[in-house]
Amino acid sequence: MSLLEIRDLKITFGGLDALSGLNFHIDEGEIVSVIGPNGAGKTTFFNAISGLVVPTEGAIDFEGASILGMDPSIVTSLGIARTFQNVRLFANMTILENVMVAQHCRTSQLIYGALFQTKAFRKEEREIRERAEEVLGFFGHRLVGYRLDQPAFALSYANRRRLEIARAMATQPKLLLLDEPVAGMNPIETAELTALIGRLRSEWGFTIVMIEHDMKVVRDVSDRVVVLDHGVPIAQGSYEEVSKDPNVIEAYLGRPVEAKA
Amino acid sequence: MSTLALTMPSSAIDQDWRRVLRWGLICGGVLVALCLVGMPVELDRRELIERYLSLGYVSILLIPIVIGRIAATQVVLEGFESRKQGLFDLVTGLLVGMFGGTCLTLLIVALDSWNLRDPLVNWSPKLFRFLTYENGIGFGAMAWIVTCGLLGMLGAASHVVPTIVRRVSATVVLSLLGLSVLEGAVDDLSEGFGLDWLTDLLYAKKGGLTLTSTFVAGAVIAVVAVLTSGRVKALTTSYREKEGAERQKASMILFVVVAVLCIVLPIFLGKIMNELLANVGLFLLLALGLNIVVGLAGLLDLGYVAFFAVGGYTTAVLTSPNSPFFAPEMHFGFALVFVVIFAVIIGLVIGAPVIRMRGDYLAIVTLGFGEIIRLLFLSDWLSPYFGGAQGITNIPGVDLGFATVKGTDPRSVFYLVLFFCAIAIYVSWRLQASRLGRAWMAIREDEQVAEAMGINTVSCKLMAFVVGAVMAAFSGAVLAAKVGSIFPTSFMILISIIILVVVIVGGMGNIAGVMVGSFVLIGVLGGPKQPGLLQEFQNFKLLIYGMLLVFMMLKRPEGLVPSARRSRELHQEEFLQDAWLKGDKLGADDDDGETVGDDGGEEE
Numbered sequence: 001m002s003l004l005e006i007r008d009l010k011i012t013f014g015g016l017d018a019l020s021g022l023n024f025h026i027d028e029g030e031i032v033s034v035i036g037p038n039g040a041g042k043t044t045f046f047n048a049i050s051g052l053v054v055p056t057e058g059a060i061d062f063e064g065a066s067i068l069g070m071d072p073s074i075v076t077s078l079g080i081a082r083t084f085q086n087v088r089l090f091a092n093m094t095i096l097e098n099v100m101v102a103q104h105c106r107t108s109q110l111i112y113g114a115l116f117q118t119k120a121f122r123k124e125e126r127e128i129r130e131r132a133e134e135v136l137g138f139f140g141h142r143l144v145g146y147r148l149d150q151p152a153f154a155l156s157y158a159n160r161r162r163l164e165i166a167r168a169m170a171t172q173p174k175l176l177l178l179d180e181p182v183a184g185m186n187p188i189e190t191a192e193l194t195a196l197i198g199r200l201r202s203e204w205g206f207t208i209v210m211i212e213h214d215m216k217v218v219r220d221v222s223d224r225v226v227v228l229d230h231g232v233p234i235a236q237g238s239y240e241e242v243s244k245d246p247n248v249i250e251a252y253l254g255r256p257v258e259a260k261a
Numbered sequence: 262m263s264t265l266a267l268t269m270p271s272s273a274i275d276q277d278w279r280r281v282l283r284w285g286l287i288c289g290g291v292l293v294a295l296c297l298v299g300m301p302v303e304l305d306r307r308e309l310i311e312r313y314l315s316l317g318y319v320s321i322l323l324i325p326i327v328i329g330r331i332a333a334t335q336v337v338l339e340g341f342e343s344r345k346q347g348l349f350d351l352v353t354g355l356l357v358g359m360f361g362g363t364c365l366t367l368l369i370v371a372l373d374s375w376n377l378r379d380p381l382v383n384w385s386p387k388l389f390r391f392l393t394y395e396n397g398i399g400f401g402a403m404a405w406i407v408t409c410g411l412l413g414m415l416g417a418a419s420h421v422v423p424t425i426v427r428r429v430s431a432t433v434v435l436s437l438l439g440l441s442v443l444e445g446a447v448d449d450l451s452e453g454f455g456l457d458w459l460t461d462l463l464y465a466k467k468g469g470l471t472l473t474s475t476f477v478a479g480a481v482i483a484v485v486a487v488l489t490s491g492r493v494k495a496l497t498t499s500y501r502e503k504e505g506a507e508r509q510k511a512s513m514i515l516f517v518v519v520a521v522l523c524i525v526l527p528i529f530l531g532k533i534m535n536e537l538l539a540n541v542g543l544f545l546l547l548a549l550g551l552n553i554v555v556g557l558a559g560l561l562d563l564g565y566v567a568f569f570a571v572g573g574y575t576t577a578v579l580t581s582p583n584s585p586f587f588a589p590e591m592h593f594g595f596a597l598v599f600v601v602i603f604a605v606i607i608g609l610v611i612g613a614p615v616i617r618m619r620g621d622y623l624a625i626v627t628l629g630f631g632e633i634i635r636l637l638f639l640s641d642w643l644s645p646y647f648g649g650a651q652g653i654t655n656i657p658g659v660d661l662g663f664a665t666v667k668g669t670d671p672r673s674v675f676y677l678v679l680f681f682c683a684i685a686i687y688v689s690w691r692l693q694a695s696r697l698g699r700a701w702m703a704i705r706e707d708e709q710v711a712e713a714m715g716i717n718t719v720s721c722k723l724m725a726f727v728v729g730a731v732m733a734a735f736s737g738a739v740l741a742a743k744v745g746s747i748f749p750t751s752f753m754i755l756i757s758i759i760i761l762v763v764v765i766v767g768g769m770g771n772i773a774g775v776m777v778g779s780f781v782l783i784g785v786l787g788g789p790k791q792p793g794l795l796q797e798f799q800n801f802k803l804l805i806y807g808m809l810l811v812f813m814m815l816k817r818p819e820g821l822v823p824s825a826r827r828s829r830e831l832h833q834e835e836f837l838q839d840a841w842l843k844g845d846k847l848g849a850d851d852d853d854g855e856t857v858g859d860d861g862g863e864e865e
Contacts, residue, residue, distance in 0.1 A: 050713055051713075052709065052713060071717070072709075072712045072713045073712050073713075073714075073715050073716055073717045073718070076713060076714060076715035077715050081714075081715075082713060084710070088707055088709075088710045089710075090702065090703050090706040090707060090710070090711075091706060091830075092702075092706060092826055092827075092829065092830045093699070093702055093703065093706060093826075097699055097702070100699055101699040101700060101702070101703045101711075101714065101716070102714045102715065104699075104700050104703075104714065104715050104716045105714075105715030105716070105717075106715075109695065109696050109697075110696075110697060110724075111692065111697065111724070111728070113695075114691045114694075114695035114696070114697065114698075115688060115691050115692075117691070121695075124696070125695075125696075128696070151826070151829055151830075151836075153833055154836070154837060154840065168714075171714060171715050
């Protein structure tokens with residue numbers, strides 16, 4: 001059984017089909033890239049899975065149960081975490097707090113524990129902090145040390161992207177949705193993050209769906225590539241297969257013969 | 262200014278005329294507006310220095326000093342050589358002040374020539390007499406132009422004279438002003454400490470300092486100021502510069518000192534001052550609750566007074582024998598249990614439908630709900646239960662066994678309020694640093710992302726709403742026991758607004774800020790119906806509130822005592838620049854640092 005299964009997904013925004021007839025599945029432990037030209041519906045696809053957009057038609061099953069129309073917070077607690085294309089951190093919270101707050105759905109203490117500083121509360125706070133530091137430590141020295149108490153807005157662009165991934169990791173997901181994780185990074189950083197994405201699967205056991213424009217990254221990490229164009233999947237398969245697919249070349253470059261004619 | 266030349270005026274005559282004109286107009290405008298509002302005439306009755314100076318004149322004369330100082334302020338850019346301040350600035354101050362004086366002169370002439378009493382209530386012969394010192398137009402005109410000019414120059418001179426002179430003279434003037442304006446409070450205080458003889462010496466019988474005591478007190482203050490000069494400043498800077506654990510320790514000490522003062526001081530204070538402190542406490546309790554709702558969770562609730570009303574009415578119905586429908590005459594302590602229950606219920610009832618709205622919509626809808634609750638208590642429909650406009654009277658005090666807390670003994674009320682405030686402070690402090698507090702902050706930052714990160718925003722926001730509601734309801738309960746009667750008019754929408762102003766001016770999201778805010782606004786200026794230290798300004802309170810709010814929003818939007826987070830938020834650029842100037846690596850790997858593989862750069 002696949003981890004995530006999407007059948008005949010259709011999303012319409014006032015007459016415009018952002019996605020139509022999308023069938024997609026991902027097995028546990030896979031890394032799948034979603035590519036396509038701008039406006040192809042990639043981010044809408046992510047929004048639909050994470051519950052931010054309610055699909056017009058179709059079915060989304062996660063671990064065999066439907067998550068269609070569920071609140072984003074419930075989807076996250078079931079084990080799907082995501083990052084955002086246009087980095088959306090809690091800018092005025094510190095780096096540590098950003099990651100701590102993401103563990104909300106895995107923890108339970110409320111007012112009583114906080115007021116009376118119960119044993120359970122203190123234990124949980126300690127665990128939240130430890131886990132936060134563990135997650136941040138995944139990115140080497142970049143997000144730890146004195147940075148823990150810096151506000152997120154003080155981070156460089158690349159570090160903000162890393163913190164977004166850390167925040168998603170902290171929700172302890174099974175499925176991680178990365179929306180253009182290397183956008184705006186230089187080649188060295190990109191290579192570094194590509195390696196980290198591989199480690200996210202091997203060390204943390206995440207299944208990953210990734211939207212990416214950088215074909216080098218796509219080639220290096222993905223098991224499978226799905227190409228969307230105008231809300232319709234036009235090709236699926238390994239990177240080599242997809243990159244030779246005439247439909248894909250056409251979607252990206254246009255039709256060479258007719259264009260000249 | 263078509264060219265970008267940054268030339269400085271080379272001589273004193275080469276003035277920046279636009280600057281002078283602008284500040285002169287502002288000065289004149291403020292002076293005329295104050296006169297027409299009626300402030301100086303009304304405050305003229307209050308003498309500060311017997312026979313020589315009244316509060317009315319002071320309220321006018323302070324303006325040119327302040328504006329003269331502002332007009333002569335020079336923007337100093339770090340790293341740039343700045344012009345030495347001197348004669349040039351004195352002339353600026355003089356001209357600005359004279360401009361203001363000229364505006365007053367024009368007002369005098371206008372007062373003499375036309376009668377505009379119909380739209381302008383304060384366009385009166387009284388104002389004319391006040392402005393001319395009863396000596397005719399010519400004298401008045403000359404006097405105002407000269408004095409305002411000189412005072413403007415004095416304000417500007419504060420930039421020129423050595424720091425020590427400025428500091429000492431400012432201390433002397435402000436302390437004398439404080440000593441004379443706060444005569445009632447000083448009287449009250451000295452009586453408690455058995456120092457009546459001192460105040461008898463200081464003040465004249467009819468009020469105001471005597472001329473001799475002014476000079477003596479001024480001299481004493483000057484000596485003290487010279488001796489302690491710079492110490493206070495050094496102390497505050499050293500506190501500000503502390504970080505981490507040291508800062509926490511210093512804050513803790515400060516907190517303990519304030520707490521001890523709060524417990525000890527009321528014993529020595531008289532009725533008036535204790536009453537004032539009790540009012541500050543009531544509003545502090547409200548403000549602490551609103552601080553959780555607005556400051557932490559970012560829900561702009563303008564109908565907050567509704568919960569205040571619920572607390573007050575619940576207590577009234579349950580404890581008063583005069584409750585029209587149901588009068589169990591419970592003890593205050595038992596009633597409190599129901600106060601909590603009803604606050605939670607009403608919090609949920611109001612919160613559930615509105616909580617999904619965001620920003621402005623939430624503000625408007627809660628504003629509506631706040632009025633609805635008050636109108637329900639006022640309505641004929643519910644008057645058999647809550648007494649309608651007659652309200653509920655004869656609410657007993659709180660019988661504690663060893664003492665009874667009631668309105669006639671403001672000291673006991675203050676201690677009761679203090680108890681609740683302590684609880685509220687503890688709750689705010691603990692919740693802030695908990696899982697729930699972090700979730701609130703995340704919601705404040707970006708609700709949609711918070712939801713996507715697994716936070717159930719609806720239930721978290723409801724919890725903030727309910728915690729705030731309970732604090733407000735406690736405040737209402739104490740109010741009922743203190744005043745002894747409850748009317749719908751006690752819960753006007755104005756209270757919601759004032760509490761919000763307290764939170765904003767004090768420093769949103771910061772407990773200490775809220776404490777300072779409620780002391781400054783409610784204690785010094787006075788609450789909507791409660792007199793503050795500056796009782797004379799009672800009629801102009803809302804004017805001052807408004808001016809203060811505008812000033813704060815322009816100059817210090819983070820509040821008097823801001824939370825670190827909020828001042829960072831409002832001064833992001835400065836924060837980043839500071840970090841950069843300090844040579845911190847934080848800004849260093851922004852953009853360009855990253856492009857050259859920041860690995861080498863970072864491993865130090």
